[in-house]
Amino acid sequence: MYSNEKYWREYWIKNKIFKTKEEGKKFYVLEMFPYPSGDLHMGHLRNYVIGDVYARYYKMLGYSVLHPMGWDAFGLPAENAAIKKEISPKDWTLSNISVSKNTFKEMGISYDWDREVTTCLPDYYKWTQWIFIKLYEKGLAYRKESPVNWCPDCKTVLANEQVEDGKCYRCGAEVIKKNLTQWYFKITKYADRLLDDLEKLDKWPEKVKMMQKNWIGRSNGVTVRFPFLHSRTEFIDVYTTRPDTLYGVTFMAIAPENPIIQRLPMEEDIRKKVDKYIKTSGKKSEIERAGSKTEKDGVFTGIYVKNPLTNQKVAVFVGDYVLASYGTGAVMGVPAHDTRDFSFAKKYDIPIKIVIQPKDKKINDKDMKDAYIETGIMENSEQFSGMLSTDAKEQIIEHLEKIGWGERTVNYRLRDWLISRQRYWGTPIPMIHCPKCGIVPEKIENLPVLLPDPHKVDYIPKGKSPLASVEEFVNTTCPVCGGPAKRDTDTMDTFVDSSWYYLRYSDANNEKEIFSKDKLNYWMPVDLYIGGVEHAILHLLFSRFITKFLCDEGLIKNDEPFKELFTQGMVMNRVNGNLEVMSKSKGNAIPVGPFVEKEGSDVARGTILFIAPPEKALEWNEESVQSIKNFMRRIVHTVEKIPTKTVENDDIDYEINFLIESFSHDLQRFKLNTAVSSLMKFINFTEKSFSENKDFGIPKGIKEKFIIVMAPIFPHLAEKLWNKTGNENSVFLEKFPKADRSKLEKEEIEIVVQVKGKIRGRINITSHITEEKLKELVMEIDNVRKFIDNKPIKKIIYIPKKLVNIIV
RNA sequence: GCCGGAGUGGCGGAAUUGGCAGACGCACUGGAUUCAAAAUCCAGCGAACCAUGGGUUUGUGUGGGUUCAAGUCCCACCUCCGGCACCA
Numbered sequence: 001m002y003s004n005e006k007y008w009r010e011y012w013i014k015n016k017i018f019k020t021k022e023e024g025k026k027f028y029v030l031e032m033f034p035y036p037s038g039d040l041h042m043g044h045l046r047n048y049v050i051g052d053v054y055a056r057y058y059k060m061l062g063y064s065v066l067h068p069m070g071w072d073a074f075g076l077p078a079e080n081a082a083i084k085k086e087i088s089p090k091d092w093t094l095s096n097i098s099v100s101k102n103t104f105k106e107m108g109i110s111y112d113w114d115r116e117v118t119t120c121l122p123d124y125y126k127w128t129q130w131i132f133i134k135l136y137e138k139g140l141a142y143r144k145e146s147p148v149n150w151c152p153d154c155k156t157v158l159a160n161e162q163v164e165d166g167k168c169y170r171c172g173a174e175v176i177k178k179n180l181t182q183w184y185f186k187i188t189k190y191a192d193r194l195l196d197d198l199e200k201l202d203k204w205p206e207k208v209k210m211m212q213k214n215w216i217g218r219s220n221g222v223t224v225r226f227p228f229l230h231s232r233t234e235f236i237d238v239y240t241t242r243p244d245t246l247y248g249v250t251f252m253a254i255a256p257e258n259p260i261i262q263r264l265p266m267e268e269d270i271r272k273k274v275d276k277y278i279k280t281s282g283k284k285s286e287i288e289r290a291g292s293k294t295e296k297d298g299v300f301t302g303i304y305v306k307n308p309l310t311n312q313k314v315a316v317f318v319g320d321y322v323l324a325s326y327g328t329g330a331v332m333g334v335p336a337h338d339t340r341d342f343s344f345a346k347k348y349d350i351p352i353k354i355v356i357q358p359k360d361k362k363i364n365d366k367d368m369k370d371a372y373i374e375t376g377i378m379e380n381s382e383q384f385s386g387m388l389s390t391d392a393k394e395q396i397i398e399h400l401e402k403i404g405w406g407e408r409t410v411n412y413r414l415r416d417w418l419i420s421r422q423r424y425w426g427t428p429i430p431m432i433h434c435p436k437c438g439i440v441p442e443k444i445e446n447l448p449v450l451l452p453d454p455h456k457v458d459y460i461p462k463g464k465s466p467l468a469s470v471e472e473f474v475n476t477t478c479p480v481c482g483g484p485a486k487r488d489t490d491t492m493d494t495f496v497d498s499s500w501y502y503l504r505y506s507d508a509n510n511e512k513e514i515f516s517k518d519k520l521n522y523w524m525p526v527d528l529y530i531g532g533v534e535h536a537i538l539h540l541l542f543s544r545f546i547t548k549f550l551c552d553e554g555l556i557k558n559d560e561p562f563k564e565l566f567t568q569g570m571v572m573n574r575v576n577g578n579l580e581v582m583s584k585s586k587g588n589a590i591p592v593g594p595f596v597e598k599e600g601s602d603v604a605r606g607t608i609l610f611i612a613p614p615e616k617a618l619e620w621n622e623e624s625v626q627s628i629k630n631f632m633r634r635i636v637h638t639v640e641k642i643p644t645k646t647v648e649n650d651d652i653d654y655e656i657n658f659l660i661e662s663f664s665h666d667l668q669r670f671k672l673n674t675a676v677s678s679l680m681k682f683i684n685f686t687e688k689s690f691s692e693n694k695d696f697g698i699p700k701g702i703k704e705k706f707i708i709v710m711a712p713i714f715p716h717l718a719e720k721l722w723n724k725t726g727n728e729n730s731v732f733l734e735k736f737p738k739a740d741r742s743k744l745e746k747e748e749i750e751i752v753v754q755v756k757g758k759i760r761g762r763i764n765i766t767s768h769i770t771e772e773k774l775k776e777l778v779m780e781i782d783n784v785r786k787f788i789d790n791k792p793i794k795k796i797i798y799i800p801k802k803l804v805n806i807i808v
Numbered sequence: 809g810c811c812g813g814a815g816u817g818g819c820g821g822a823a824u825u826g827g828c829a830g831a832c833g834c835a836c837u838g839g840a841u842u843c844a845a846a847a848u849c850c851a852g853c854g855a856a857c858c859a860u861g862g863g864u865u866u867g868u869g870u871g872g873g874u875u876c877a878a879g880u881c882c883c884a885c886c887u888c889c890g891g892c893a894c895c896a
Contacts, residue, residue, distance in 0.1 A: 165893095207890080210812055214892055221896080240896060253896095289894090296894075326895045333896095339809090340894055413895050533890080610833075612820065617889095619820075623834050630848095631833090665824080674822065677832035684832085691849075752828050757877050759828065783863080797876055799827055807876050 005600050005716040009108050012719075017730050018059075018110040020066050027063040028523045029055045030502055032531030032539070033070045033117070036096040037077065040103045041589035042608065042620055043571035043582040049605050050568055050614050050672065051530045052109045056712040057667055059110075060736035066523050067110055068505040070117030071097050074125075074426045075494045076154060076170060079459055082425075088454035089425040093120055103592050108601045108716055110732075115508040119497035120425070124504065126448035127514040128497055129430040131546065133441045134553060136431070140186040141419075143439065147257060147282075147324070148418060150178040155461035156422045157182060159493060160415050161215075161538045177282065183420040183429060183490065187545045191216055191412045193559075194544055203564035205615075208536040215537050217413025222397050223328065224406040226252065226305040229313055230265060236305060236316075239327030239411055242337065243400065244393040247381040248355035249307050250345065251333035252316045253298060256281045257324035261301075264316075270302045274318055281320035289320055296321040296344040308405035309382070309396075319344060327411055335371065342371035355380050356389045417542065419493045424451075424459035424466040426491030434478035434485035443479045449487065465489035499542040502526055502561060503550070514555075521557050529562040532570070540565070566670060569617040571608070579619060590620060602714040603628055609713060610676040631680060632717060635710065638686045638698070639721050645697035653743045655685045656702045661739035663709050672713075679710055700725070705737045752803040753778050755787040771798055778804050 012018060031051040034044060048069075055067035071093075078089035085092070097118065104111065118124055135141040149158040153173035157180060162169045187194075195216045198209045221241035228234045238252065254261060256278040266274060277299045281289060288294065298319030305314050314332075321340055322331050335345030335352040345352055352365040356376040363372055375389045384392040400406030420429060430442040430449045442449055452473045459466040467473055467489040478485035506523040507515035531539075543561050551559035572579045573588040582589050595604055606628040612618040659682045666675035689696045704725060711718035711731050722731035745767060751774070753761040761781040765774060775796060778784060784806070791808040798804050 207812060211891055214811070217892090217895065219895075238896080242896075294894080321894050321896095323895065331896045338896070340896075411895075413892095536891085610820095616821090621820090621834085624820080627833055633848095662824085671822095673820090674832075677822075680832055687849095750828090754828090754877080757875095762828080795876070797827090799877095802827055803877090805827085805876055 004720065005108060005596075005602065008716045008719045009105065012110070012730070012732075015730065017732055018055075018067070018112055020068075020112045020115065021064045022519070022522060023064055025063050026066065026523060027054075027058040027528075028066045028526045029058065029528045030066075030068070030505070030526045030530070032529070032535060033072050033498070033501060034100065035075060035077065036071045036073055036093060036100045037584075038096045038099050039584065039589075040100055040107075040592045041571075041582055041584065042573075042592065042595070042604065043589070045107060045592050045604060046568055046571050046608050046614075046618070047530060047532070048104070048107060048109050049608055050566070051528070052107075052605075052715075053609070053672060053712045054528055054667070055110050056715060056732060057736065059732060060708065060711070060734060062735065066115075066505065067112060068115040068117070068508070069104060069109070069111040069113070070115075070501060070505070071100075071119065072494065072498050072501070073097065073118050073120035074491075074497055076156075076423065076425070079423060079425045079461075082454075083460055089459065090120070090454050093425075106596045106601060107592060107604070110715075115505050117501050117504050117508050119427075119494070119501065122448045122450060123511070124501075125427040125451075125497070127504065128427045128492065128500070129442070129447050129449060130444065130514060131500060131550075132430055132492070132496070133444065133447075135185060135549065136441055138549075138553075140189065140549065141183060142186065143181055143183055145179060145181040147177040148180050148182055149175045150180075151175055154423075155463045157418060157420065159418045159495070161417075161541075182418055183431075183488075183492075184416040184418050185496075185545070187417045187542075188412055188414055190545050190548055191218065191414050192410075193548055194414075194541065197544075197548075197560060200560055201562075201565070204562075205565065205567055208533065208540070208565060208567065211536045212541055215414060215541065219411050219413075221409055221411060222400060222406050223409040224308065224332065224400060226308060226314065226332070229304040229306060234263075236260060236330055237328040238330050238332045239409055240332055242334070242393070243396040243406070244378065244384075244389040245334040245337040245355055246307070246309055246332070246396060247384070248334040248336045248353045249314055249332045250335060250351045250353055251341075251348075252305055252314050253319035253322045253331050253333055253341075253344065254301075254316065255322040255324035255329040256318055256320050258322075258329040260330075261318060264301055264303050266301055266303065270300070273299050274301060277318060277320075284320070294321075295347070296340055297347065298344065300348070308400070308403070315350070317344075317348070325415060326413070336365065336368070337371050337373055339371045339373065342368075353380065417493075417545075419496055420490035421493055422463065422465045423461070423491055424454070424457055426494060427451075427497060428467065428473075429488040429490050429492060431488040432476060432478060432485045433488065434481065434483065436483055437478055437480040437485075439488075440478065440480050446479070451491075465491075467491070495538055495542050498539055499546040500550075502529075502543070503547075503556070517555060520555070524556060525558050525561055525563045528564045528566065530566045530568060533567040536567070566614070568614050569612065571618050571620055573620045582620065599625065599629065600716065602632065602716050606632065606676060606714060609672045611673070613673050614670055631683065632714065634683050634687060635679075635714075635717065636721070638683055638690075639703055639707065640724070642686060642690050643697040644700050644703060646699045647695070647697045649689075649696075650747065651685070651689070652698060652702060653740075654746060655682055656705055657739045657741075657743040658682075660705065660709060660737050661741075661744065664736075664739070667712075676713060679706075679713070682706060707731060708734050708737060749801055751778075751801070753781060753784055754803060754805040755784060756807060757805060758787075760784045760787050767801065774798070774804065778806070 029051050031047050055065050059065045073093050078093045081092050082089040132141055149163050151158055151168040151173055153171045163175050166175055168175055195218055219241050221239055222243050223237050223239050225235045225237050298317040301316045303316040305316055307314055333341040335342045336354045354365055357379055358376045378384050378387045378389055378392045428449045428451055432440050432442055434440055452470045457466050457470055474486050476485055476487050503515055507519040547561040548559045550556045571582045573582045575586055575588040580586050580588055607625050611624045659678050662678045663675050707718050707721050718731050748764055749767055751763050751765055752759055753763055760783045788808055793808055795807040
């Protein structure tokens, strides 16, 4: 099987069958590129096989297809492996790439390897640096000091998106906060567009769009200004989405990191308590502090503000349930109508003032068990009392704006993207720190800023950038004044590398530009992007951001990179009886290489496509492998053993056209499992016909059509059979057939006969029978007559070619 | 807690979008072949019942509803999976 398939793989390469053409209508199909970890297993294969079916199918439909592959090659595992095995990250990565690439070739995926992209090579990361500088020039890359997520195990900072449940997304260590100066990309500037443009993506799964929507988390509210009691000129702003609860404010809480705290005129002993509180909360982990179950606590500052609407004095607390990085870093406390404020107020005996009553009952502050957060009727709210809270919300905002104590504000959950990492194996940040000129970008013509040779770097993580200790890297000259200066020693988050790689494939070997605009705009957007849901937020959001930015720069016409997104399910396998995601570390991985050598790549492809619909999780099992092997043998039998001859048989015309029709339909709907079923049905028909009648035969044209239809799924076998049928050229140069609809009309059809909606019989009729005649025939069926039972017939419903329903 | 998605035979899953529920496959059962086994081929296969030439009842998580007709549409609930989770 293996050597046989290998022959055809070599044939495709030799004859450049899958070399990309750039003419006419195009189809760009892309699978998310992998991190090169060496061996690929069936879990990886699923992703690429789905893409390959479409690449081959669209080629046969007459499109110019771009189907490339590359490597997301920077990142921590290379360093970790390097430390363990004493091999440089570069050598480790490059040797993994060559192993993985070889496996890809054995899978027989139709990639055009001439467009391979490797993010850790200078000819690629040169352009990553170029994008960084472009962002910097537009004010979209900036440095700031702030508390950041720090992974103590990986010894580097993490982006917000890389912290899951307070833990590092890579190693699972508990993340701590550190105050550091880091590089950020201003993705928040694009928040509105990233959110609103989701509507344009009608071919994305709703689920992914919803996840992005929640992640961006746009909220419309109002910033309200509270004046201090002790000063006529100082204020504190709070952000709220519930201005309708303003009359219920009984305290205020400020985040411990909010710098305003330092300016508050607190008494000495209170100041000490506050400082202590700030210190302890700074030491808390993300989980301790932010878990929704954590008890809310804080300290009183002795300071008061005035409610701008009521002039009542409001006590100011510092509380670490308030986030410094959202809104203004301070909130108004409305215990009656906010769950968190309620529990805070309970703890410190702060009064609860109800200003919204439910419509159907009365609540009072004495027996409240929890905050009332729904809408209702306003009370204790001066001129707004008696209104619906939803109406009052609007009017209070207007009132605040009129009297000058508040203004409408939009806030986002999305934060700017922290991209600097204190690691060696990444794209160097192309910035230079000059004592005279400040921070300046490297000159474009000096790019790439090369990562120093791994043998000269001690990349064992120490909590500071390994590049800082490489003197010949650090010491440079200022591109502005020419004086001595130092390079930035951080590298970029690998998600920067992968946020634009799909653009580079359009012109992968361009040495002068990031890509030629013409070539890029011929291929972009990606027509079909296939990958796992785990990238629903990070990678896809960052990619959309970068595409929008480059679109604003005039480099890309379309500001959305991926027209259609398909998220495939995971591949599971049993380990000690439990279903687990297939992975090397769990020991349940079926590696592609040995499997393909033994069973062949077509068997792997067929199995993976047939077991389950592509979007669902799939359980790998030996029985399914067997059934596909069996099926492939029956295909060979039909093509090679059933005589090729023209026979008087309408059924075979019907079956082949039915196959073409349903196969095409299934591919449009991503139903690759039923597409395989359709192929099986056709083979069932031919095998059965032949076993019943040894004179049965199949016309050459129909055999050929079948081989073409099966080719996207079983490419090696199809190519072999195509050749054996007497064809010189590759089957993939053939046009995918169109169904002849006229052959799908059967002469004789079966009609279901119902009485009062229940099936009482069936009848075979010729398709051009009149309705009257049919109704007559129906009445003659014994069982039908029995159930009509001489009752008067009210109505007869006739669904053409399907059923008759008699209502008595 | 909030927001999504899904519940169909012993199992993986079909159902042209309101028109024959269970396609296709696995497992299982019976038969052919074989000295025997494997492999292969043929047949059967939701459940219960009448009596097995055929027919009846029931059946798509639960309970209601709309309709001549509901796995599919509407309302309420249960369970599972995924995402977010002090975002004010």
